[in-house]
Amino acid sequence: MATILRNWSYRYQWFYDSISGLAALSVGGEPARCGGSPRCSDWRTRKGEGRLRQLALQGLTISKDTKVLDLCCGSGQVTQFLVKLSQNVTGLDASPLSLKRAQQNVPQAKYVEAFAEDMPFADHEFDVVHTSVALHEMEQQQLRQILQEVNRVLKPGGVFTLVDFHNPTNPLFVPGIWVFLLLFETHTAWQLLKTDLPALLTEIGFEVGEPKLYAGGSLQVIQAKK
Numbered sequence: 001m002a003t004i005l006r007n008w009s010y011r012y013q014w015f016y017d018s019i020s021g022l023a024a025l026s027v028g029g030e031p032a033r034c035g036g037s038p039r040c041s042d043w044r045t046r047k048g049e050g051r052l053r054q055l056a057l058q059g060l061t062i063s064k065d066t067k068v069l070d071l072c073c074g075s076g077q078v079t080q081f082l083v084k085l086s087q088n089v090t091g092l093d094a095s096p097l098s099l100k101r102a103q104q105n106v107p108q109a110k111y112v113e114a115f116a117e118d119m120p121f122a123d124h125e126f127d128v129v130h131t132s133v134a135l136h137e138m139e140q141q142q143l144r145q146i147l148q149e150v151n152r153v154l155k156p157g158g159v160f161t162l163v164d165f166h167n168p169t170n171p172l173f174v175p176g177i178w179v180f181l182l183l184f185e186t187h188t189a190w191q192l193l194k195t196d197l198p199a200l201l202t203e204i205g206f207e208v209g210e211p212k213l214y215a216g217g218s219l220q221v222i223q224a225k226k
């Protein structure tokens with residue numbers, strides 16, 4: 001189940017960014033961006049913010065030559081931070097509209113329109129694959145295929161880093177995430193709450209680090225090595 005708000009969040013980038021901004025308060029802030037808004041023409045980041053968008057980048061070693069894939073990059077919400085670290089960033093998304101916005105917002109990256117479950121890349125192409133709040137959009141079988149694809153395109157020793165929803169460990173956060181999922185998400189997000197992602201990644205062949213939980217456990221960051 002979802003509501004019209006979900007459609008709006010995909011149609012209007014300013015709306016998506018405002019909702020992300022609200023959600024990000026739980027982890028300490030979000031960049032003030034206005035890439036898709038008719039009222040703004042630039043993509044600004046306020047000092048001290050952007051924490052949500054950089055949660056999955058913490059502890060990673062990314063230099064200017066590191067080959068990075070931002071999987072399901074949307075309008076470049078995290079790509080904007082990745083291009084500050086590496087000169088070799090590719091964003092992949094299935095939505096031509098999102099990619100058009102990403103190209104405008106973060107022109108320093110290359111972009112590819114494709115499905116994450118069937119990526120047009122050779123084996124062992126990337127040092128790092130990142131994905132932010134996208135896996136909860138996938139059906140179970142699709143999720144498995146995507147994780148297998150990530151494993152295929154990563155170099156041996158490469159790192160897959162992700163941030164997505166998690167079942168809250170702090171009961172105070174339960175109402176917030178339930179309302180959010182009811183308004184904006186579909187059954188796949190509820191399925192992800194029940195999915196043991198570390199176990200699935202391990203089954204696929206990754207070496208999985210201890211997940212880090214944020215916002216009362218309603219967000220998880222996992223870093224997994226191939």
Ligand SMILES: C[S@@+](CC[C@H](N)C(=O)[O-])C[C@H]1O[C@@H](n2cnc3c(N)ncnc32)[C@H](O)[C@@H]1O
Pocket residue numbers: 071072073074075076077078092093094095098114115116117131132133134137
């Ligand atoms: C919730 S948005 C997340 C965007 C961005 N990563 C962020 O952090 O805000 C999910 C993105 O996944 C993309 N997407 C959904 N299913 C996909 C698939 N099977 N293959 C590639 N992209 C997909 C959507 O087009 C959308 O841009």
